[in-house]
Amino acid sequence: MKITDLFLSQEKTFSFEFFPPKDEISAVDFGINVGRLMRLSPSFVTVTYGAGGSTQARTFALVDYLQNTIGLTTVAHYTCVNATRDKVKKDLDEIRDKGIENLMLLRGDPPKGEERFKPVENGFKYASELISYVDENYNFCIAGAAYVEKHPEAESLEEDITNLKTKVNAGADYLVTQLFFNNSYYFRFIELARKHGINCRIIPGIIPITSYRQIERFTLMSSAKIPEELKVDIEANKNDPEKSYEIGIKYTINQCRELLENGAPGLHFYTLNKSRAAVEIFESL
Numbered sequence: 001m002k003i004t005d006l007f008l009s010q011e012k013t014f015s016f017e018f019f020p021p022k023d024e025i026s027a028v029d030f031g032i033n034v035g036r037l038m039r040l041s042p043s044f045v046t047v048t049y050g051a052g053g054s055t056q057a058r059t060f061a062l063v064d065y066l067q068n069t070i071g072l073t074t075v076a077h078y079t080c081v082n083a084t085r086d087k088v089k090k091d092l093d094e095i096r097d098k099g100i101e102n103l104m105l106l107r108g109d110p111p112k113g114e115e116r117f118k119p120v121e122n123g124f125k126y127a128s129e130l131i132s133y134v135d136e137n138y139n140f141c142i143a144g145a146a147y148v149e150k151h152p153e154a155e156s157l158e159e160d161i162t163n164l165k166t167k168v169n170a171g172a173d174y175l176v177t178q179l180f181f182n183n184s185y186y187f188r189f190i191e192l193a194r195k196h197g198i199n200c201r202i203i204p205g206i207i208p209i210t211s212y213r214q215i216e217r218f219t220l221m222s223s224a225k226i227p228e229e230l231k232v233d234i235e236a237n238k239n240d241p242e243k244s245y246e247i248g249i250k251y252t253i254n255q256c257r258e259l260l261e262n263g264a265p266g267l268h269f270y271t272l273n274k275s276r277a278a279v280e281i282f283e284s285l
């Protein structure tokens with residue numbers, strides 16, 4: 001089923017993002033966690049797409065399995081990295097032939113150590129170019145990425161939203177945001193997006209911070225600002241993992257509740273292939 005068809009009957013959607021497990025042990029773990037998450041009846045699930053050849057094949061195999069064996073509505077992520085028009089055609093024909101109807105189309109990140117993304121010859125420079133190509137040649141439901149605190153490469157939020165409008169005009173049916181911890185960024189973003197004529201659903205991307213180590217990792221890896229009071233609270237309990245976990249979960253439950261009560265069209269949960277936090281948060285909501 002297309003996600004846009006789901007939207008007709010679900011005012012708010014609840015979705016989970018997975019990445020393809022790296023080895024047999026994590027695959028077993030993954031299976032157990034998907035089993036637990038399925039009990040929450042998600043609206044749909046998505047599978048990320050890595051830069052390497054073998055991880056790409058695992059994305060396609062996993063969406064195939066989750067949709068055709070487990071019976072979940074799935075979204076396959078796909079990027080412009082190494083994507084010549086010939087490769088895109090071959091890959092998307094394969095995805096379509098597996099019965100997958102939904103794609104999340106992205107540009108992808110520059111390789112480690114490089115600042116700028118370089119498209120391959122006969123490839124695509126921006127997600128919007130890939131979206132336009134797919135929209136013209138296929139019948140997929142297409143999602144795109146949005147950044148409530150602006151994409152790190154954009155000069156300003158205004159410029160990023162202007163580029164986002166191009167992405168929606170190119171054929172994106174709905175948007176999912178990069179993770180964020182402070183809802184005021186999401187509400188400001190929605191207001192600006194609507195002013196720019198972006199009228200599709202913009203689903204907030206959510207992740208709980210459940211340990212001090214995660215704070216350190218997010219600070220290094222992501223441009224999402226962590227609220228000071230959450231940082232201080234978790235840091236004060238960094239030697240008590242269970243307490244840090246509880247603080248993080250409580251924060252995320254309140255964050256989700258506020259989003260849903262103030263018009264967010266659902267929640268997209270970055271699971272990191274785990275289930276405990278998602279189950280606790282969704283049961284509580």
Ligand SMILES: Cc1cc2nc3c(=O)[nH]c(=O)nc-3n(C[C@H](O)[C@H](O)[C@H](O)COP(=O)(O)OP(=O)(O)OC[C@H]3O[C@@H](n4cnc5c(N)ncnc54)[C@H](O)[C@@H]3O)c2cc1C
Binds near residue numbers: 105125126146151177
């Ligand atoms: C929900 C979500 C899922 C993701 N899943 C994956 C995944 O599975 N695999 C993966 O590798 N990465 C994934 N990413 C990360 C993503 O690939 C990176 O954030 C990447 O840096 C940007 O991708 P994009 O599709 O947003 O790019 P774009 O929309 O192309 O934007 C990239 C930059 O270019 C600018 N820009 C866009 N169009 C123009 C234009 N016409 N002219 C000038 N500037 C322009 C934008 O403002 C932005 O700064 C995901 C991100 C999100 C939010």
